[in-house]
Amino acid sequence: MSKETKSKMIGIFGWKTSEASYGVTIPYLQYAGQFGDVKILGIDEAINPDLDLLIVPGGSDIDPGRYKAVPDYYTSKSDPIKEYQDTIVLPQYIDMGIPIFGICRGMQTLAVHFGATLIQNMYHETNEHDRDELIHDIDIIKEGFSIHEKISVNSLHHQCVSYIDFPDCLEVVGVYISKKKNDKKYHNSIEVIKHRELPIWGVQYHPEELSYDPLGDKIINELLNYKEVYA
Amino acid sequence: MSKETKSKMIGIFGWKTSEASYGVTIPYLQYAGQFGDVKILGIDEAINPDLDLLIVPGGSDIDPGRYKAVPDYYTSKSDPIKEYQDTIVLPQYIDMGIPIFGICRGMQTLAVHFGATLIQNMYHETNEHDRDELIHDIDIIKEGFSIHEKISVNSLHHQCVSYIDFPDCLEVVGVYISKKKNDKKYHNSIEVIKHRELPIWGVQYHPEELSYDPLGDKIINELLNYKEVYA
Amino acid sequence: MSKETKSKMIGIFGWKTSEASYGVTIPYLQYAGQFGDVKILGIDEAINPDLDLLIVPGGSDIDPGRYKAVPDYYTSKSDPIKEYQDTIVLPQYIDMGIPIFGICRGMQTLAVHFGATLIQNMYHETNEHDRDELIHDIDIIKEGFSIHEKISVNSLHHQCVSYIDFPDCLEVVGVYISKKKNDKKYHNSIEVIKHRELPIWGVQYHPEELSYDPLGDKIINELLNYKEVYA
Amino acid sequence: MSKETKSKMIGIFGWKTSEASYGVTIPYLQYAGQFGDVKILGIDEAINPDLDLLIVPGGSDIDPGRYKAVPDYYTSKSDPIKEYQDTIVLPQYIDMGIPIFGICRGMQTLAVHFGATLIQNMYHETNEHDRDELIHDIDIIKEGFSIHEKISVNSLHHQCVSYIDFPDCLEVVGVYISKKKNDKKYHNSIEVIKHRELPIWGVQYHPEELSYDPLGDKIINELLNYKEVYA
Amino acid sequence: MSKETKSKMIGIFGWKTSEASYGVTIPYLQYAGQFGDVKILGIDEAINPDLDLLIVPGGSDIDPGRYKAVPDYYTSKSDPIKEYQDTIVLPQYIDMGIPIFGICRGMQTLAVHFGATLIQNMYHETNEHDRDELIHDIDIIKEGFSIHEKISVNSLHHQCVSYIDFPDCLEVVGVYISKKKNDKKYHNSIEVIKHRELPIWGVQYHPEELSYDPLGDKIINELLNYKEVYA
């Protein structure tokens, strides 16, 4: 891909990738790099109004205090840098109307920002073997948003956005299709969301780890064109 | 120590001592067990009004969002169970007037509860060798609180309570005495605090790891007798 | 589950969950927490007559000296804290008539208390591959104790209660159903026992690791209601 | 050393030297091999009346139930093979009058056999740095048992025989000489014992790890000659 | 098995089971213990003429210098203790007519003693996946030595006795039956040998790891009865 065609500027929140380094993991760089020039954002970097897209990446579990819940035994420790980005930096980008794409924890934090709560541990049994299959299908339930191919995605999370108190300003676009019969627990769990008015999308799966993902491509292209169309 | 003399009931917040277990570390059990019967408190256990003392133990760094700070690169991840105990459970015990003893992070969370802020990383240089000596002395600066022996304590923390915005309702009882000449950075750092009116004390060091600590003994005995004297 | 409905108090023997910590593993807390408020019992804590149920959890092998046997090469080291609880504390709870539920080693120690012996190593061959399947079925052989669903349980033990010298005061409620043809060694091995008169049950499997276990639920509910019915 | 002069037969209790092997550690073989032919004894091997000496080697902590104590948090798990040898096999050798030399745990088990109790944890503080020095001196306090050289030994134990309830049939031959001033805790702790009538000795240190130990040599030679002199 | 019936005395060469211990692995003790009292033999222990059977166990590869071969790249380092037992001690037992049973390397060393050579590396390709199956069948090719059950054994070796220069005083009793079609390399490889005149047998497989091995039982019983029949 020649640089000339990379007219879009995409920001991605950086994080501590190890005890002593700060940056992002390479799959995010490769994925976002297909769509534009990628900027790794510092913890407290000044808000950049020129971004065409902000990617909010995955990470450790969200502090359950943010949605007023008693912590589950298996909720992981929370990353103070991500909590800061989520609660101090992200709202400023939302207020500015910058298009935003949340991935996994990124989708969850967007949902919590708008009032959602999370199911902290979808699998409360320690040794259960029938976990969410790594590769599963998604059902697009939003009308008018057609993808003409079957969408198979991956899944590495143990938390998900809850239907309880799901905020009105968001809508569920895609849900998990469980292969198991009568799977009341996981079937229809929330996999893709969008804001009803703002240029904000979120997916529970990891598009940056997939070799073929028409849904992610469609979302990013729509978000990248948002400014031109609406601004 | 015979059971008959153990008339006092001491509660201590439990935590995840490993990925799959909940309880407390043994030095806390041995230390508190010298003064009474010890109860390990569950995450969301009902408030116990019969406690003669609540011990708030050490742990990973406090979420800097609680004192409105940008997270430092070296601030550790925060434990959601401890954050819940600190922000939801602990205030109820404070309101009930139960005597409370905070150790290390426990002292810090009490200070933050009353409005203090923390210095997130006392040693911002990576390879600095002149860290807080493990064994150091404390200077008791509060009048009328005499200990007739030199107090040597231990220290394992990299955060401490700041003098900036130190709340009026607390007072500094003891400070760190640096052995280094002209040590402006660490000398006089806050090591022992107490509430001016409530039966609440905190120490930055770890009395449960010491074989001889007259200061800790004095504090615990004073707190254990509080109910008899004042209530 | 709201706290108001948790009227039952359940004690569980704590143990050293690591070299330096004391408590219980989280699956026990989650499992018992479904039925009432859970108290972690200290090594030498005073007998609590208010318990509605005492859970005796699993652990390392029982000292074979307790049932007068030469130790097998593969019998593990014995935990002095558990041996103390088994031989000094547990008999006091039995004498008081507190309902007791023994799990895995907990069932074995109850059996040994009443005079049973153990088969120390069900699999004396080192490399044998046809070990007890992790998931197997149980056959309820006691009349009048019907469970209308097939009971599939798990199994992690290498010792079991022996039919030889099996005490009269106990009865075998459930046995292992081997899937292997003509399996004389494991078929019918003892999986569930109860005392003929006292409110004491034991299971060889681990209900706290299962997501669905109607047998364990039935036993615990029966034990929790024991006091109301009989006392 | 030629085989012809090895007229003495020395037995030593074997143990599980790893998860899957049985034998003894090499220093014991080298040490005992200086004085005679060494036989590794099996768990349940028939009592051998021809032994000139039985060595009871070191190992993990003795089950505190044997001397009626509540287990300390830091008492290690107990080895069922050693407990069996101590309580079933060793008494038969004592009854037969076979000379016996107990080393470290071996001395402790002999003392417990005759009614002694142990201090379970000489160092109850976790981080104490002034532990028993690895190399220390012994003071021979028994009259008439002179060694004309200073005795420096090693020490790896955290338990020791207590003066409380020390049995009358034993006598203390040597004690620890602490180098620390006013060391009330460790000074005079019991390091060497003997039976007043039977050919039984025990040392708390490890002679098999020393390159020069006149005390151990003297004890073994006295025990090896016992049969010739008295029988 | 009661001790009274254990009239046979079985010796087994000990070895360094770890860097610092000497003995044998437990499967050998369990296996041999079924047939008699087991004695672990020291490196340089005096020849014991009372043994009813000497077991020569497995171990690392034989020094190829003993059969005048250039070492293969994958021949392991040789154990000087085993080489000493093989070349200095074993010949004395052979000369005394003590029945001997060699297992794996033990069979190989007996063969080399009588003049055989070894194939040093049956699998000279590094990544070959079609190695000797762990469980395979044996064909008894010696007339008059019938076992009425199919013999399935295990195999962990990468060296084997060669047909080239196979000594006349030995005979091949059993061979490997390869399951692969036209397997010229492994089919018929030597699995069981016996001496034509002396009470000496060897098997390439590991009977001490099997739960059912009628061939091994038959060999040991024949060897244990040898003295009574012939001596």
Added chain:
Amino acid sequence: MSKETKSKMIGIFGWKTSEASYGVTIPYLQYAGQFGDVKILGIDEAINPDLDLLIVPGGSDIDPGRYKAVPDYYTSKSDPIKEYQDTIVLPQYIDMGIPIFGICRGMQTLAVHFGATLIQNMYHETNEHDRDELIHDIDIIKEGFSIHEKISVNSLHHQCVSYIDFPDCLEVVGVYISKKKNDKKYHNSIEVIKHRELPIWGVQYHPEELSYDPLGDKIINELLNYKEVYA
């Protein structure tokens, strides 16, 4: 430090900080962050003419082929990303006149760019103990460049710029002061260089790891002010 005063923009080459992540290590972020806003540069990011300073950080050894040398046995593997930045990206920044500060390998690559060669292994003996002390002094040998304090720096490198073929366009500003008498090998080794005309400096030590470094501060401030003064 408030953001308002951070008017300078500092770029730093990013690198693979682990197998799967890209960014920089935290000490560089903290160090450079004291002087301005820090941008992590991507591998093939477009040249940014607005940088006030480019920092070229440390890393694995430079490919000796770049200075036409036979590789030494101890020269490490070379990082293709850094080689690309050094040979393709860095020359463009040099040509644009952007101020540049090279640290450790960064200084070496600048020197090689202008024609220098490196001593590949200052310590060719494997076990030599008298390596460059971690903390040593620097002697400023350039006239007119005075620092009024003794400069003590750190050192972690095993390669250094050679005096042989040292390019005329550079000058040596500081050298290593060996504490060893008659140390011909290390004494006066090149520690600080600058370009005679361009705003380019390099230091062999690691200022980002020091808590006090007036030399580094002076260099960076001079470079940051270069544009204002000269451009």
Added chain:
Amino acid sequence: MSKETKSKMIGIFGWKTSEASYGVTIPYLQYAGQFGDVKILGIDEAINPDLDLLIVPGGSDIDPGRYKAVPDYYTSKSDPIKEYQDTIVLPQYIDMGIPIFGICRGMQTLAVHFGATLIQNMYHETNEHDRDELIHDIDIIKEGFSIHEKISVNSLHHQCVSYIDFPDCLEVVGVYISKKKNDKKYHNSIEVIKHRELPIWGVQYHPEELSYDPLGDKIINELLNYKEVYA
């Protein structure tokens, strides 16, 4: 194989097989040793005109700077010793007309020498599971070079020679036959090459790891006979 018949001399470039040793891996020695006497070549050893064959073995990725490419995130660090051999030593052997056989990276470096470029990462997705099967088939596409058996080879590389800019002086002899339907990415990837005029061959697979490889045998025999036929 007797030494007398080993008339051919085969050189193989050595490398650092660990941090502190230099040589070659054993499969190369075993493989080449079947065809002649093998000499391990030193880094800077004088060119040996008597070699009948030079083997250029595998190793870490080639420095992408050699074929003017931006490094991929997953291109490994480059080995300076191999880069030196490839760019300084190998061309001298090519110029002298010594027959050369390149294996894996060895084939790649030969191709790059003659002007080819590499695909740096055939699998740009991180978690893709359908990687090149370890064992696959090759299709010989060059006329007149018949092998009458199906050729199954192994594959461990993640880079390959590109058809883009493939040099005219080389020709593709064999290609990868993908088992997957419509596999546009891997099908027909270059697996075997030869020079049109010089005695130079290269294979992407590892013949030294195969137990049966008629293609490799054919190539080596042709190269070894080259001198006799043409020189």
Added chain:
Amino acid sequence: MSKETKSKMIGIFGWKTSEASYGVTIPYLQYAGQFGDVKILGIDEAINPDLDLLIVPGGSDIDPGRYKAVPDYYTSKSDPIKEYQDTIVLPQYIDMGIPIFGICRGMQTLAVHFGATLIQNMYHETNEHDRDELIHDIDIIKEGFSIHEKISVNSLHHQCVSYIDFPDCLEVVGVYISKKKNDKKYHNSIEVIKHRELPIWGVQYHPEELSYDPLGDKIINELLNYKEVYA
């Protein structure tokens, strides 16, 4: 060092430097490379009559069977490749009169070749702390062989050549000078030997690890000139 001056050819026995590689360690290559061109010799490579020097390097302990000793518990396993080189290849080089330099185990194997025996374990106590200092001095005791500098060498061995049965054809040139008073055990232990007539030297220390060793230089130069002077 230019190649032109490297007229001497030095062979060194290769060995398995890891489980899967063959060669030599780099310090030997660097050391020998100072004196000539180095050839790594294969296991069974044809004897090379053109060598100016053969270096016999260090390694694991010699098989004690070669000097008719019972193996010590701490004698390591023996390397069959080195044993082959020592007993089959080395004698041929000795017979041909090629100059030979043995280092550490290399000196020991030369001594054993000529009839010497080894002390298998100089330190029979497990925990002894006063081991041979890593750096010690050597005393040259042979007249007429003067080195005008103090010789300080290193030492990593636990075996040494014995004075008992020391062969007449060898002479002791240098001995260990113990720094300890009255050190009867180590003082005067054999450190340097030479053959009285053949060009054969051996040193117990490791010259290839030293940065300055006039003794090793003198020996190698004398051996390298041997052919010119005597042949």
